[in-house]
Every structure is written in structure tokens, then in C-alpha cells.
Amino acid sequence: MAKIKKILLVSAVLIAVFCVTGFFYLNHLKNKTRNTAVQFLSGEAAAQKAIEYINNNILQKGTTASLVEVKEESGLYRFTLKIKDKEFASYVTKDGKILFPEEGIDLTKKPVASANNAPTKKMTCEDIKKNDDPVLEAFVVSRCPFGLQMERILSEVVKNIPSLAKNIRVEYIGSVQEGKIRSMHGEQEAKENLRQICIREEQPDKYWDYIGCHIKKGQITECLTKAGIDKEKLTSCMSDSTRGLKYAKDDFALANKYKVTGSPTLVLGGEKVSEFDFGGRTAEAAKTLLCCAFKTKPAVCSKKLSEEQAAIGFSEKYSGAGPSASCKE
Numbered sequence: 001m002a003k004i005k006k007i008l009l010v011s012a013v014l015i016a017v018f019c020v021t022g023f024f025y026l027n028h029l030k031n032k033t034r035n036t037a038v039q040f041l042s043g044e045a046a047a048q049k050a051i052e053y054i055n056n057n058i059l060q061k062g063t064t065a066s067l068v069e070v071k072e073e074s075g076l077y078r079f080t081l082k083i084k085d086k087e088f089a090s091y092v093t094k095d096g097k098i099l100f101p102e103e104g105i106d107l108t109k110k111p112v113a114s115a116n117n118a119p120t121k122k123m124t125c126e127d128i129k130k131n132d133d134p135v136l137e138a139f140v141v142s143r144c145p146f147g148l149q150m151e152r153i154l155s156e157v158v159k160n161i162p163s164l165a166k167n168i169r170v171e172y173i174g175s176v177q178e179g180k181i182r183s184m185h186g187e188q189e190a191k192e193n194l195r196q197i198c199i200r201e202e203q204p205d206k207y208w209d210y211i212g213c214h215i216k217k218g219q220i221t222e223c224l225t226k227a228g229i230d231k232e233k234l235t236s237c238m239s240d241s242t243r244g245l246k247y248a249k250d251d252f253a254l255a256n257k258y259k260v261t262g263s264p265t266l267v268l269g270g271e272k273v274s275e276f277d278f279g280g281r282t283a284e285a286a287k288t289l290l291c292c293a294f295k296t297k298p299a300v301c302s303k304k305l306s307e308e309q310a311a312i313g314f315s316e317k318y319s320g321a322g323p324s325a326s327c328k329e
Helices: 002-032 043-057 145-160 162-167 187-202 204-217 221-226 231-239 244-257 283-291
Strands: 065-073 076-083 086-092 136-140 168-172 175-177 180-182 265-268 271-273
Touching (some): 043 065, 043 076, 043 086, 136 145, 136 244, 136 283, 145 162, 145 168, 145 204, 145 283, 162 168, 162 283, 168 187, 168 244, 175 244, 187 204, 187 231, 187 244, 204 221
Antiparallel strands (some): 065 076, 076 086, 136 265, 175 180
């Protein structure tokens, strides 16, 4: 606790410095962009740069911060970092040059009573809606590093407990514009989203075999062959607007219904849920979350799965070090 208090004290001192410098910096940036192009970073890259600075220059030796989530907000990147068991919200400019080490104040909202500012209560098994045959929906995009991480987790669950495959469904985030699927990471990802959707819908018994292969190196031809996919049927689905495009539109409509903006996002019993309330991005956490939704837990729920954080991005290994976050639209 002493170390955490010291960290917070250091942060408090830095707040005044960063807020003042941030004000002048944003005005300088505005003037600068009139004459020269500013190199903006992705949210993940800017947040990681801030995390590295915090670890190297602010925290005591032996204490490290890790990235939990990052999203764009009011012209900046808002990111959540975790130090030990505490989470803090901070902001960083889009070029990754100025850090604001505290939660911002929304000037459009009236202050609320301090009693209402308590941290959100972690969801427990008792909070999950019960169902005879629940379905855990995971909304992802196929080339987001964190979407791949979630596909790896669910693939691990299905590999170890095949009977739960019918209770897990991967949905995809995107949109359709001028008859073409769009995705947050471009055309290649949009095409892969459609490919996985078509396999899921028309060759479901081979879906997880393909996913289990694809998450390793991103290979397509090799994985289609290895999974035994009927390539002619797949090509037909992807080129047929009454099939592939319709399946995709159904996914996107669901994502809009649940107000999904990040990959991955989990929905269980019609409500968004967080894997972090049950242990993080691990196979055991995903299995526990799903099993909590059964009115009567099946015996397979007692099987213990990996509690290691799954690898991020394409990886031949199940686990690996890295931040936890999401890809935002």
C-alpha cells in the first residue's frame, strides 16, 4: 500500500505539470497542423508509449503498469492502465508526446454525489442470468490482435470441452457499404471476416478447426486444406450476396444492437459481460463465465482449463506475455 500511495503522490504532482503543458501543447499542435503534417499513432501504439514512459520514469523498480484498454475520446486516446490490483485512467495525445496521468473531467455533465462514484462492482457468478442452454457470444474482427486472442481462448475451450462448442458463437464487427463488407483494419480483414462467417454458417463442423489453425500464422490456403473446408462451397458463399453478405449483415446488426465498438466484446444472456471479472483473458475465465449461465451446470464445467493469459495476435503458442486491451472502431 505504501508503494501505491507513493505512486499516486507522484501522479498528483505530475498532474499540474501535464495539464499546463498539455494545454499549451494542444494549442501548439493546432497551429503546427496548419503548416505541417502531424504523425498520429494508433491508440495501442500511443498508449504503449505512455506505459513505457511510466514504467521507465515514474514507477519504482519492481512495479510495472500494464495496458487494460484504450479508446479515442475527445480528440485524445483514453487508456486504462493497471498497477498491481489497481486500475487508473489516463490520456495521451494522438502523436504519443503528451501524457495526462489522471481521469478527465467531463464538463458536459453535472457532478454527482460521492457515494455514486464508487468503483463498479465486479460481476460474480450469481449476477449472470441463468438459462437452460446459454450461448456466449464473442464479437471480434479477424485481424485485431485482441480479437485473435479471444478466438484463441474460445478455441482452447472447445478443444478441451467439445460439448461446449454449441454454447459458443463468434460474431463479427463491421458494416456493409455499397454492397461490400467493411472492417476497422481494412479490406484484408473484411474479407477474412466474411470467410470465417461463411465457414461458421455453412460448414460449422469445420469452423473451429479452421480458427485453431488460422490464429497461429494467419495462413488461409493451408488452413482451409487442413480443416477440410469445401473451397468451392466457401467461394460460392463469399460471392453470393444472398448468403455471405446476408450472414454478415446479421452479425453487424447484432453488434449494433448490443452497442459493440471493440474487439473483443462478450455478450451472455443478452448482456455485455467482462472476462476480467472472472480471471482475465484465459480459457478458464471464459469457461467459468459460460458455465455460470447454466441453470444446471453440466459436469464438464468442473474441468479445469488454463489460467494463463492467452497470447495476443498470431501465435503458435497458446500463452504469451502482452497487454490486455481491445481494438476500437
